[in-house]
Amino acid sequence: MSQLPDYLPEAVLRFNDLALDALPGPGDASLESAHRYCSHLARRHYENFIVVSPFLPTELRRHFYHVYAYCRWSDDLADETGDTGLSLELLDWWDGELQACYENEFRHPVFIALRETIDRFDIPIAPFRDLLTAFRQDQVVTRYRTYADVLEYCRYSANPVGRLVLYLCGYRDRERQLLSDATCTALQLANFWQDVRVDLEKGRIYLPLEDLGRYHYTEEDLEAGVVDDRFRGLMSYQVNRTRRLFDEGLGLCGMVDARVGLDIELFNRCGSALLDQIERRRFDVLSRRPTLSSARKAGLFLKYALKRLWIR
Incomplete structure (x- = not known):
C-alpha cells in the first residue's frame, strides 16, 4: 500500500x-x-x-x-x-x-x-470487547495458577466467538450460550494441549501450575522437554476433562438450524479427534506437534455430513 x-x-x-x-x-x-x-x-x-x-x-x-x-x-x-x-x-x-x-x-x-x-x-x-480483553491479557499474563484461571481466560478468548455465531443465527437464550461455551472452551483447551511446545517458545504456559505441582512436574522439566510418566499423567488429566467439555457441547447441535448444527458438530468432533491423536501418541506433545491429517478431517466431514443428511 x-x-x-x-x-x-x-x-x-x-x-x-x-x-x-x-x-x-x-x-x-x-x-x-x-x-x-x-x-x-x-x-x-x-x-x-x-x-x-x-x-x-x-x-x-x-x-x-x-x-x-x-x-x-x-x-x-x-x-x-x-x-x-x-x-x-x-x-x-x-x-x-x-x-x-x-x-x-x-x-x-x-x-x-x-x-x-x-x-x-x-x-x-460485550462479545467483541471480551475478545480484546483476552488479547490484552495475553500481552501481560504468561502463567495460570489454577484450572479455574485458564477457564476464565477461555471465557474471553474463545466463548465470545461461539456467542457471536449464535447471535448471527438468531439464538439469544442462556441454555444455548452455555452449551456453546462448552465447545468453544474445549476447542481452546485442545489447542493449548496441542501447542504446549509452541506456546512455551513464546514464553507462555497454559497448563495450570497447580496441576504441574500435582504431578510433581516442573517448569524446568517442561523447558527441557521431559516426557515421562509424570508428564503423561499431567496431559492425560487435561485431555480427559477437555473431552468432557466436548461431550457436553454436543447437546447444542440438535438445538440449532441443522445446517449450522453440522458445522458445530464438525468443529466439536475435530477437537475430540485431536485429543484422540494426543492420546495415541502417549501424550507426547513436546517432541512433535500433534495434528489431524487432511484425510482424517475429510473423513470426519463425510461421516457427520452423511449422518445429518440421513437424519433429515
Missing part, C-alpha cells in the same frame, strides 16, 4: 496478513466496498473459518465475513508486533474504534461492514 489511510496507525503497515492493499481507496466509505474487503480477508484465510462450509446458510455468509474481519484484525494487532507496549496501544485504538462503531461513528471498512451486522442481529458490544 503506497499511502496509509488517515484512519490507520502507521504501525499497522508491518502486518502482511491484513490485506492492506485491498482496503477501499481514500474517500470510499461505502458499505459494499467495506464488505468486499472483509470477504477478501476472510477468503484469504479460509482454512481457519466456518464460512467455507457448504452447509452454512448463504444469507449468513456476508455477516460471518464481517465478524471474521474484526477477529482477524484483533488477533494480528495483538500477536504480530513483537512489542507488548505497541500491541496494547494498538488494541486500545481498536477498542476505541469498536466503541465509535456502536456510537455510529466509523471510518475503518471493518467497522463500516460490522455496523450492518450489529444492526441486523442486534448484537451487544
Whole structure:
C-alpha cells in the first residue's frame, strides 16, 4: 500500500496478513466496498473459518465475513508486533474504534461492514470487547495458577466467538450460550494441549501450575522437554476433562438450524479427534506437534455430513 489511510496507525503497515492493499481507496466509505474487503480477508484465510462450509446458510455468509474481519484484525494487532507496549496501544485504538462503531461513528471498512451486522442481529458490544480483553491479557499474563484461571481466560478468548455465531443465527437464550461455551472452551483447551511446545517458545504456559505441582512436574522439566510418566499423567488429566467439555457441547447441535448444527458438530468432533491423536501418541506433545491429517478431517466431514443428511 503506497499511502496509509488517515484512519490507520502507521504501525499497522508491518502486518502482511491484513490485506492492506485491498482496503477501499481514500474517500470510499461505502458499505459494499467495506464488505468486499472483509470477504477478501476472510477468503484469504479460509482454512481457519466456518464460512467455507457448504452447509452454512448463504444469507449468513456476508455477516460471518464481517465478524471474521474484526477477529482477524484483533488477533494480528495483538500477536504480530513483537512489542507488548505497541500491541496494547494498538488494541486500545481498536477498542476505541469498536466503541465509535456502536456510537455510529466509523471510518475503518471493518467497522463500516460490522455496523450492518450489529444492526441486523442486534448484537451487544460485550462479545467483541471480551475478545480484546483476552488479547490484552495475553500481552501481560504468561502463567495460570489454577484450572479455574485458564477457564476464565477461555471465557474471553474463545466463548465470545461461539456467542457471536449464535447471535448471527438468531439464538439469544442462556441454555444455548452455555452449551456453546462448552465447545468453544474445549476447542481452546485442545489447542493449548496441542501447542504446549509452541506456546512455551513464546514464553507462555497454559497448563495450570497447580496441576504441574500435582504431578510433581516442573517448569524446568517442561523447558527441557521431559516426557515421562509424570508428564503423561499431567496431559492425560487435561485431555480427559477437555473431552468432557466436548461431550457436553454436543447437546447444542440438535438445538440449532441443522445446517449450522453440522458445522458445530464438525468443529466439536475435530477437537475430540485431536485429543484422540494426543492420546495415541502417549501424550507426547513436546517432541512433535500433534495434528489431524487432511484425510482424517475429510473423513470426519463425510461421516457427520452423511449422518445429518440421513437424519433429515
